[in-house]
Amino acid sequence: MSDPATSPEPAARADSTRTGPGRLLVAVYGLFALSASARAGVQIATKFGHAPVAYVLSAFAAVVYILATVTLAVGSPVARRIAIVSCSVELAGVLAVGTWSLADPATFPDATVWSGYGSGYGFVPLVLPVFGLLWLRRWTRRARASTG
Amino acid sequence: MSSVNGAVPTTIIVAGLALAGYALLMTALNRRMSVILLGALGVLEILLLVEVGIIVAKLAGGTHPASLATLIGYLIAMPLVPVAAGFWGLLERTRWGPAVIAVAGLVAAVLMVRLHQIWPIIHV
Numbered sequence: 247m248s249d250p251a252t253s254p255e256p257a258a259r260a261d262s263t264r265t266g267p268g269r270l271l272v273a274v275y276g277l278f279a280l281s282a283s284a285r286a287g288v289q290i291a292t293k294f295g296h297a298p299v300a301y302v303l304s305a306f307a308a309v310v311y312i313l314a315t316v317t318l319a320v321g322s323p324v325a326r327r328i329a330i331v332s333c334s335v336e337l338a339g340v341l342a343v344g345t346w347s348l349a350d351p352a353t354f355p356d357a358t359v360w361s362g363y364g365s366g367y368g369f370v371p372l373v374l375p376v377f378g379l380l381w382l383r384r385w386t387r388r389a390r391a392s393t394g
Numbered sequence: 395m396s397s398v399n400g401a402v403p404t405t406i407i408v409a410g411l412a413l414a415g416y417a418l419l420m421t422a423l424n425r426r427m428s429v430i431l432l433g434a435l436g437v438l439e440i441l442l443l444v445e446v447g448i449i450v451a452k453l454a455g456g457t458h459p460a461s462l463a464t465l466i467g468y469l470i471a472m473p474l475v476p477v478a479a480g481f482w483g484l485l486e487r488t489r490w491g492p493a494v495i496a497v498a499g500l501v502a503a504v505l506m507v508r509l510h511q512i513w514p515i516i517h518v
Contacts, residue, residue, distance in 0.1 A: 269486040270493045273479065277501065280471070288463045 262321035263329070263385055271381055274374060275315040278367075282308035282359050289356065297356040303343055304358045307371075310336050314378060323389065330382050337375035340364055344372070400517030402448060403506040406441045407518065410506075413438060414499030420492035427483055427491040435495060438502055439476040446472055449509075449516065459513035468509060475501050 264272050286304035294301055310332050317329035344363035347354045357366050364371030413434045420431065446469050459465055479498030483491040510518045 265486065266488055266490050267493075269482065269488075269490045270497070273482055273494045273497050276478075277497065284467050284471070285464075288461070288467065292461075292463060 263326060263381065264319045264321050268318060268321075268381060271374075271378060272315060272319050274370065275311060275318060275378070278359070278371070278374070279308065279311035279315045282311050285359070297354060300354045300356050300358045300361070303339075303360065307336075307339060307359045310339065314375075318378070318381075321385075326382055326385055326389075330379065330386075333375040333378040333382065336371075337379070340371050340375065402441065402445050403509065403516060403518045406438070406445060407503045407506050409434075409438055409441060410499040410502035412499070414496040414503075417492040417496035417499060421489045421496065424489045425492060426487060426489065427495070431483075431492055431495050432480060435476045435480050435498065438499065439473065442472045442476065442502060445506075445509075449513075452515070457515070461512055465509075465512055468505065468512065472502075472505055475505070 262268070282304060286301060286308045289297075289301040289304060314329055314332040314336065317325040317332060340360045340363055343358060343360035347358070347361040354361055359367060359371055363369060413431075416434070417431060420428070449465070449469060453465075475498050479494050483494035485491075486494065506518055509516045
């Protein structure tokens with residue numbers, strides 16, 4: 247419940263979830279938001295019947311990445327809360343879809359971003375939400391400390 | 395002919411990885427964005443534009459891959475990578491600016507490998 251107008255933080259005003267290491271996080275999230283949306287868009291528009299489950303999950307992943315990118319870039323207290331939810335859903339998604347894709351490959355004739363725990367993307371989809379949540383936790387603690 | 399066509403993507407991979415390595419070194423050494431990094435990013439941009447030109451020439455020649463939509467998406471996205479990374483990295487005044495540039499270098503290299511997968515006549 248920290249109001250930035252009444253509880254000024256000692257750090258520079260530009261300091262936010264999008265600065266410092268957050269600059270890198272937003273860049274990588276933006277990259278995945280863009281590539282996942284483009285990929286899901288092409289898949290659903292051109293060959294939806296081929297692997298409907300995989301393509302719907304691709305689209306869902308794209309939405310989660312867009313949400314995480316925007317909220318991390320905005321960095322307000324409300325945005326941070328939405329970002330925590332997005333990153334948590336993303337982590338749960340990559341773990342669930344990763345396991346599902348290995349247990350039941352028939353459902354996934356075509357890959358999603360989260361298939362095989364993101365192995366097609368160098369496991370970045372698995373690592374990204376962990377770093378996102380760690381980064382956001384630092385901000386939650388900082389906000390708590392500043393409100394007392 | 396294929397050796398000429400393969401030279402550009404291969405150069406992009408080498409340049410992208412070298413840029414990523416140098417940029418990560420700058421991050422590790424706690425350096426900010428520099429003119430050298432921006433210059434290297436500019437070289438990468440020119441190389442990517444050359445590659446876009448080569449692919450457009452091949453498309454104009456009448457052949458195209460099975461997934462033309464994906465290829466066109468790549469043609470649009472490729473030249474934007476260094477530009478977006480440059481702007482985003484310049485906004486940062488810490489060691490994490492160069493880290494953003496490192497991502498652009500890695501992405502350029504990965505894009506070349508993916509291009510070859512989409513359209514195998516693009517040699518890497």
